[in-house]
Amino acid sequence: EAGVTQFPSHSVIEKGQTVTLRCDPISGHDNLYWYRRVMGKEIKFLLHFVKESKQDESGMPNNRFLAERTGGTYSTLKVQPAELEDSGVYFCASSQDWGQIYEQYFGPGTRLTVT
């Protein structure tokens, strides 16, 4: 079974530019999550999709970040315009619920550098 995949693996952009990250969850997983880790900090939650609906977007830092999951399959996370503090590793995770257990499986991440 293929795991969570993310594209690109690395992205270097200048401040003010736009970047779009993509995540393909494990096939059949309804739940998709975005997290990020900025330098020296813990991994932090950004948002949670159930199928195509945003279930929880309480972790999104500001309106420069836009996440979509059209059709309930893959998801994109767009940062526009990018700022220096957006640099970090963006992880995507997916899960399928089994009763009270919802183990999340992570993709390899996209390392974003804003210069």
Next chain:
Amino acid sequence: RKEVEQDPGPFNVPEGATVAFNCTYSNSASQSFFWYRQDCRKEPKLLMSVYSSGNEDGRFTAQLNRASQYISLLIRDSKLSDSATYLCVVTGSGSARQLTFGSGTQLTVLP
């Protein structure tokens, strides 16, 4: 105060040693608990879920004490391949699925 607190280490232990990691969490309504491991510049990989009754998976044993809001991970007969950062992770209350991560404990197993 951080929501999930871990001793950052590093823990440097010889092969074959037993090592224990501890973690405390602040949200008493947290529903689910996990240990993840993360290798350098890689994604977190689920090591094991932690159940109220405690659970074991080979050389790994996890314990949960809800009253003390404390989670532990014991690794027996440590291997070189166990070298990694171990992340204590909890979910929110109710239907919240977001994971809250500790900062991780770094383990190096020495030959």
